Structure formats: C-alpha cells, structure tokens
Amino acid sequence: MKDKRGITVTFGDCRDMHELPDNSIHLVVTSPPYFNAPFDYPDLFRTYDDFLDLITQVSKEVYRVVANGRIACFVTDDMLVRGEKYPVVADVTRLMQQAGFRYRDKIVWVKPKGYTRISRRSGVLLQHPYPMYFYPDNIQESILIFQKGRFDYNFQKKILIKKEESRIDVGQFNREEWNLSVWRITNVLPKPGRIEEGIAAFPDELPNRIIRLFSFQGETVLDPFVGSGTTLKVSNSLGRYSIGYEIDRELRPIILRKLQNGRGKSKRTGDIDIFERKDARNLRRFLKNRIKKQRTVTRMG
Numbered sequence: 001m002k003d004k005r006g007i008t009v010t011f012g013d014c015r016d017m018h019e020l021p022d023n024s025i026h027l028v029v030t031s032p033p034y035f036n037a038p039f040d041y042p043d044l045f046r047t048y049d050d051f052l053d054l055i056t057q058v059s060k061e062v063y064r065v066v067a068n069g070r071i072a073c074f075v076t077d078d079m080l081v082r083g084e085k086y087p088v089v090a091d092v093t094r095l096m097q098q099a100g101f102r103y104r105d106k107i108v109w110v111k112p113k114g115y116t117r118i119s120r121r122s123g124v125l126l127q128h129p130y131p132m133y134f135y136p137d138n139i140q141e142s143i144l145i146f147q148k149g150r151f152d153y154n155f156q157k158k159i160l161i162k163k164e165e166s167r168i169d170v171g172q173f174n175r176e177e178w179n180l181s182v183w184r185i186t187n188v189l190p191k192p193g194r195i196e197e198g199i200a201a202f203p204d205e206l207p208n209r210i211i212r213l214f215s216f217q218g219e220t221v222l223d224p225f226v227g228s229g230t231t232l233k234v235s236n237s238l239g240r241y242s243i244g245y246e247i248d249r250e251l252r253p254i255i256l257r258k259l260q261n262g263r264g265k266s267k268r269t270g271d272i273d274i275f276e277r278k279d280a281r282n283l284r285r286f287l288k289n290r291i292k293k294q295r296t297v298t299r300m301g
C-alpha cells in the first residue's frame with residue numbers, strides 16, 4: 001500500500017484486500033450490494049448462496065484488516081425478489097459473528113413516508129380490503145454495528161489532541177436524536193441524471209453520524225463496497241483517511257465527480273490515489289440494460 005494520504009480507491013474485488021495490512025483499519029462503513037434488488041442489482045447473483053458466499057468472504061477479510069476493539073457497520077436490508085423475502089439482515093449478522101465480530105448494536109434507519117422507491121405494496125389491500133391482502137410498504141433499513149473484541153479506552157490518553165478534535169457535539173446528538181436506536185434520515189432518491197442513479201447510495205448523513213461516533217480525526221475509514229463514494233467523501237471531509245474497494249471500473253468517473261464535489265470549488269485531485277486491478281469488472285452498463293429490460297417486461301406484463 002502507498003503512503004497513507006487523503007483517499008485511496010482500488011477497483012477490484014473486496015474479497016481480496018491484500019493491499020491492507022492486518023489490523024490497519026479503524027472503522028468500516030459500508031453497504032454491500034442489495035441482493036438482486038429489482039431496481040439496482042437485478043440477477044447480479046445467480047443464487048442467494050452466491051450472495052452469502054460474498055458476505056462470508058468479505059466479512060473474514062474485514063475482520064483481518066480491522067484493528068482490535070474497532071467497529072464495522074454494514075447498512076443492509078432484507079430483500080424482496082419475485083415475491084420471496086430473503087433474510088439478509090439475519091444472515092449478515094450471523095456471518096459477521098462467524099468471522100469473529102461481536103454483534104454490538106442495530107440501528108433502524110427510517111426513511112420519510114413519501115420517499116418509497118419500491119412499488120407501494122399496500123395498494124393491494126386498497127384494491128382488496130379483506131384479510132390476507134396486507135403487504136407493507138418498506139421504509140426502513142438496518143445499520144448493523146459489529147465490534148472486533150473490546151476497545152481499550154486507555155488508548156485515548158495517548159491521543160489527547162485528536163480526542164478533543166473528535167469531540168461529539170452533544171447538543172446536536174440530542175437535538176437530532178442520534179441517541180435512539182431509530183434514525184430518521186432522508187434517503188437519496190436516484191432521480192435520472194443524479195450521480196447516484198442506479199447505485200443504491202446511502203445519504204451523507206448516515207456515514208457522517210457513524211464516522212463521528214466511532215473514529216477519531218486522522219484515523220482510517222474503509223468502505224469495501226464504494227458505489228458512488230459516499231463514505232469516502234464524508235470521511236475525507238471529517239479529516240479521516242479513507243480507503244475504498246469497488247469492483248465496477250465503470251463507476252470511476254462517478255466516484256471522482258462525487259469526491260471532487262466534496263472538495264468545494266478547488267476540484268483538487270492530487271490526493272486521490274486510484275488503482276485498477278485485473279479483477280475489476282464492467283458492471284454498470286450491464287445492470288442498466290437489465291433494469292431497462294425488466295421495466296419493459298413489467299409494463300408489458
């Protein structure tokens with residue numbers, strides 16, 4: 001790995017993050033691809049077992065690179081695919097525990113009522129107002145918080161200045177109800193033309209809270225599933241080093257745009273290091289075509 005500087009992005013499969021030494025990461029904030037989500041990742045995985053295999057391998061690799069006592073946050077949700085609900089939250093929790101992590105907490109991220117992207121399933125009951133026609137509209141995801149062993153609170157005595165610089169604004173903490181196990185945060189709507197279109201990005205506020213709550217200034221934050229680069233952008237703006245892996249090399253211009261926007265008018269790119277490995281793939285166009293095809297079929301059907 002090169003010198004630790006602003007932001008490093010590697011295009012390649014995060015099942016292998018050999019560039020990162022053991023115990024070198026202070027915090028992981030990520031969201032894995034939503035298992036075959038109809039609007040973002042249709043049929044990306046051949047089977048649910050293939051998806052679980054990805055999570056099994058990534059969780060082992062994440063465990064290896066995270067420093068002792070530190071946190072890995074996975075933002076994810078159970079997924080409804082062709083009428084079948086897949087228990088992603090339970091399975092990710094189990095696999096992270098099997099990799100060695102302690103299951104520390106779960107925050108339920110609630111989105112505003114009017115922001116549902118997925119079709120309004122509750123409409124079925126409006127058409128058939130009888131028992132057995134109930135299908136709720138989903139407006140939540142889970143933020144799963146795992147810890148590698150236990151944090152040594154004596155460590156903070158060695159970093160007194162950084163500790164003060166990383167002080168959490170308790171006024172904001174209370175006012176915005178960060179203290180609760182339910183966070184109400186507006187999600188990113190992937191409107192046509194928006195950078196995050198077709199990526200299932202999370203909003204800046206999500207990594208903003210997690211990074212402030214679980215890392216100190218100057219530390220290193222990892223996102224193994226970069227997507228549009230939200231975690232990298234927010235980490236950087238909060239004075240943390242950030243490292244990301246993304247399998248889809250077609251996201252390069254999107255990530256760069258997002259990171260440059262995060263830096264205001266200066267458009268500096270000097271401290272963004274980008275590497276492309278042989279295992280990077282071209283995914284975006286392929287997925288977009290599938291989504292288009294699927295919409296056509298849905299409309300015709």
Ligand SMILES: C[S@@+](CC[C@H](N)C(=O)[O-])C[C@H]1O[C@@H](n2cnc3c(N)ncnc32)[C@H](O)[C@@H]1O
Pocket residue numbers: 012013014015030031032033034054196199200201202203224225226227228229230231245246247248251283
């Ligand atoms: C849900 S998105 C992440 C969105 C991100 N949190 C954001 O705010 O933009 C998941 C990303 O993981 C990428 N991905 C899927 N499999 C991967 C793998 N094996 N290694 C690295 N990235 C992968 C997908 O291409 C996608 O961009």
